[in-house]
Amino acid sequence: MYNSFELNESVRRALELYSPSLIRIAFAYLKNTADAEEVTQDVFLAYLQKRPVFDNGEHEKAWLIRTTINKSKNMLKTGWFRSRNPVPEDLSYLPKEESDVLQAVLALDKKYRIPIHLHYYEGYSIQEIAAILEAKPATVGTWLARGRAILKEKIGGMEDEEVCL
Amino acid sequence: MKKSVYKSAMSHLKTSDDFQEATYIKLMNHKETMNMEMAKKRRKVTGWTAGIAACAVLAVGLIALNPDSPATTPSSPPTNTATTKPPIMGKVAVNIDGIISEVSADGRSFKVGELWVEVTDQTKLGSSEPTAAAPSEELLQKNFQVGDIVSGYTSQDVSTGKVTADVIYNLIAPEKEGETSEAKPAITGKMAVNIDGVISEVSADGKSFKVGELWVTVTPETKLGIDGPTAAAPSEELLQKEFKVGNIVSGFTTDDVSMGKVNATNIYNNMAPQQ
Numbered sequence A: 001m002y003n004s005f006e007l008n009e010s011v012r013r014a015l016e017l018y019s020p021s022l023i024r025i026a027f028a029y030l031k032n033t034a035d036a037e038e039v040t041q042d043v044f045l046a047y048l049q050k051r052p053v054f055d056n057g058e059h060e061k062a063w064l065i066r067t068t069i070n071k072s073k074n075m076l077k078t079g080w081f082r083s084r085n086p087v088p089e090d091l092s093y094l095p096k097e098e099s100d101v102l103q104a105v106l107a108l109d110k111k112y113r114i115p116i117h118l119h120y121y122e123g124y125s126i127q128e129i130a131a132i133l134e135a136k137p138a139t140v141g142t143w144l145a146r147g148r149a150i151l152k153e154k155i156g157g158m159e160d161e162e163v164c165l
Numbered sequence B: 001m002k003k004s005v006y007k008s009a010m011s012h013l014k015t016s017d018d019f020q021e022a023t024y025i026k027l028m029n030h031k032e033t034m035n036m037e038m039a040k041k042r043r044k045v046t047g048w049t050a051g052i053a054a055c056a057v058l059a060v061g062l063i064a065l066n067p068d069s070p071a072t073t074p075s076s077p078p079t080n081t082a083t084t085k086p087p088i089m090g091k092v093a094v095n096i097d098g099i100i101s102e103v104s105a106d107g108r109s110f111k112v113g114e115l116w117v118e119v120t121d122q123t124k125l126g127s128s129e130p131t132a133a134a135p136s137e138e139l140l141q142k143n144f145q146v147g148d149i150v151s152g153y154t155s156q157d158v159s160t161g162k163v164t165a166d167v168i169y170n171l172i173a174p175e176k177e178g179e180t181s182e183a184k185p186a187i188t189g190k191m192a193v194n195i196d197g198v199i200s201e202v203s204a205d206g207k208s209f210k211v212g213e214l215w216v217t218v219t220p221e222t223k224l225g226i227d228g229p230t231a232a233a234p235s236e237e238l239l240q241k242e243f244k245v246g247n248i249v250s251g252f253t254t255d256d257v258s259m260g261k262v263n264a265t266n267i268y269n270n271m272a273p274q275q
Helices: A004-030 A033-050 A057-077 A079-083 A096-107 A110-120 A126-133 A137-155 B003-011 B019-065 B078-084 B177-183
Strands: B094-103 B109-112 B115-118 B149-154 B162-164 B167-172 B193-202 B208-211 B214-217 B248-253 B261-263 B266-271
Touching (some): A004 A033, A004 A057, A004 B019, A033 A057, A057 A126, A096 A110, A110 A137, A126 A137, B214 B248
Antiparallel strands (some): B094 B109
């Protein structure tokens, strides 16, 4: 259990360490930075309210990612989120190659998008992604393979650039 | 897909510059609100606890004060309560206590107040309690007379005005005037009267003095000073040998003060007035 000072420090440290990752995971889900930031704030609010105790930093990060995914899913389900017709995120500030790849990934179904993000951005293994998404590793492997295949169709890529999972 | 391209794209994603600081401030504000709400809840819980405790105390008090009242809701009709209640078992005993004002011709019944009491063979005479006084001769003879003090009880309905006594504890005849002085033992002992005050007059021989309207004579039998384990030793100052007008004197006599002249039994003090 934290005391007040420890909790404040813990939240500050977690914000510094993990908020960029959490915003990007939420962005991969919601395709909008403003919504992603809102969800990330909610995640830290839950952190403050629940005061979870972690075995280590990895455990803490996994809990935060899982919470971000759940809160992003919840936001996607809300009526107001579904009913709105948002302007697509402006990614023109990115170099064209990066923008194309990012747009291609965001165009994927979310069941492929998230494992791809966790693998390619966060560097998690299939087993780790399976643990975070509470799915079987084989299923995660299938999602990754299918996602990669779709991306290859869209943006191409050389055989030797394939990521070996 | 090039691994580095996706990672680079995501790394370049623009987010709010002050996200971390703004989030931290928002979280701390929320924490403050949470703390206030918790304090409010705690106060509310304390209030409720105190209220419930007070109600419990009141309830216990009411139950303690009305042990016979039904535990069900008081609004239930009285007829239902009467039917559901078990019948009261046992007999109601009514005391017979007072002076006999009338006795029947056969001498077996007497009247106490407005109640006629009959004494039958079933009537128990005397009390079986270990500390009870032995029944009087009058009682044993069933010799009830007007003026006798009687005590006992009946379990019959007294509203009929006539009952049979279950038990007569005792029957005491009133004391007759002639018998009283003979029977009573003579009072022995003496009455002591305090002698307390300022000497207003002293006799020529100096052995008598007047306090108020009483002449007090100090004889060789008069005890001087105060006895007792805690009494101070008599001093010249507190107990002067010579009785003078104005001295404060205290003591007592067992003589009859109505005569206006007594011998002192004991003189505690004979002090000169303070200058």
